[in-house]
Amino acid sequence: MPRHPSREAASMTVPLNTAAAAPRTELFEDKDSLCRAVAERLIDLLRRTVAEDGAAHVALTGGGAGIGTLVEAARLFRSGAAAGLDLSAVHLWWGDERLLPAGDAERNAQQADEALLDLLVAEHGLPAANIHRMPSSEDAASPRAGAELYAEQLALHAPEGGRAGLHLPRFAVILLGVGPDGHIASLFPGKAALQVTGRTTVGEDDSPKPPPPRVSLTFDAIHSAERVWLVVAGQDKAEAVRRAADETTEVTEIPAKNARGARETIWHVDRAAAGHAQT
Numbered sequence: 001m002p003r004h005p006s007r008e009a010a011s012m013t014v015p016l017n018t019a020a021a022a023p024r025t026e027l028f029e030d031k032d033s034l035c036r037a038v039a040e041r042l043i044d045l046l047r048r049t050v051a052e053d054g055a056a057h058v059a060l061t062g063g064g065a066g067i068g069t070l071v072e073a074a075r076l077f078r079s080g081a082a083a084g085l086d087l088s089a090v091h092l093w094w095g096d097e098r099l100l101p102a103g104d105a106e107r108n109a110q111q112a113d114e115a116l117l118d119l120l121v122a123e124h125g126l127p128a129a130n131i132h133r134m135p136s137s138e139d140a141a142s143p144r145a146g147a148e149l150y151a152e153q154l155a156l157h158a159p160e161g162g163r164a165g166l167h168l169p170r171f172a173v174i175l176l177g178v179g180p181d182g183h184i185a186s187l188f189p190g191k192a193a194l195q196v197t198g199r200t201t202v203g204e205d206d207s208p209k210p211p212p213p214r215v216s217l218t219f220d221a222i223h224s225a226e227r228v229w230l231v232v233a234g235q236d237k238a239e240a241v242r243r244a245a246d247e248t249t250e251v252t253e254i255p256a257k258n259a260r261g262a263r264e265t266i267w268h269v270d271r272a273a274a275g276h277a278q279t
């Protein structure tokens with residue numbers, strides 16, 4: 001297995017992680033109800049994790065349903081429904097990012113700031129230092145350098161004896177959107193980044209979805225999470241959802257198939273993404 005995706009493998013296989021939690025699906029009427037439910041579930045999980053472990057680490061995602069979930073979480077904070085959650089013990093990370101200038105509107109972190117994080121820092125006691133953004137193009141000259149920088153950040157928050165020898169925080173949950181092509185984070189179909197093992201992060205020079213330069217968690221990092229929650233809304237995702245559930249589909253064709261957490265894997269899917277007729 002390559003440690004870095006120096007070149008694309010013409011024909012590759014990536015094993016499905018059958019040791020992790022098998023996926024279950026929860027169906028929602030539409031994107032709004034899905035995002036509301038995931039936001040409530042996330043706040044509840046953070047409360048429980050902080051109470052039990054003293055800290056909670058979460059990896060956020062971009063994308064329509066990912067940012068929609070943060071918008072709903074902001075609504076819950078504004079309404080007082082998140083009262084009692086000690087945000088000084090919560091750390092926020094990302095599953096992937098575009099290697100663009102800080103503050104670029106296309107960056108997942110920028111969209112998260114606008115949807116939720118600026119509010120949490122200004123009014124709800126989230127320390128700015130607990131927001132662990134992936135490097136920008138000012139921080140790193142290449143996706144590979146960006147990946148190495150983020151791996152160092154992750155390692156600083158790793159507990160002793162982390163899973164599979166990887167130096168990572170203990171993620172209570174990693175949130176993941178799914179692209180119409182079946183990608184998760186910046187792990188795209190057929191790309192050599194899918195094969196990277198023994199590392200927590202990977203650079204992608206040539207993402208088929210613009211912009212090309214990106215940084216992503218690896219499958220190994222995703223599999224280390226306690227929980228993986230996928231958030232998938234819209235008819236354009238229906239084919240990817242269908243293929244991910246098909247046992248004959250290869251991970252290299254639909255990377256989302258291999259998005260699994262150690263204890264729990266939930267696909268939150270709206271009716272359109274599930275391929276149901278619209279009502």
Ligand SMILES: O=C1O[C@H](COP(=O)(O)O)[C@@H](O)[C@H](O)[C@H]1O
Pocket residue numbers: 061062063064065066095096097108176177178179180184185186209
């Ligand atoms: O490029 C990305 O796309 C996916 C899905 O985005 P969507 O707009 O099709 O919902 C997202 O999960 C990922 O974080 C992002 O970088």
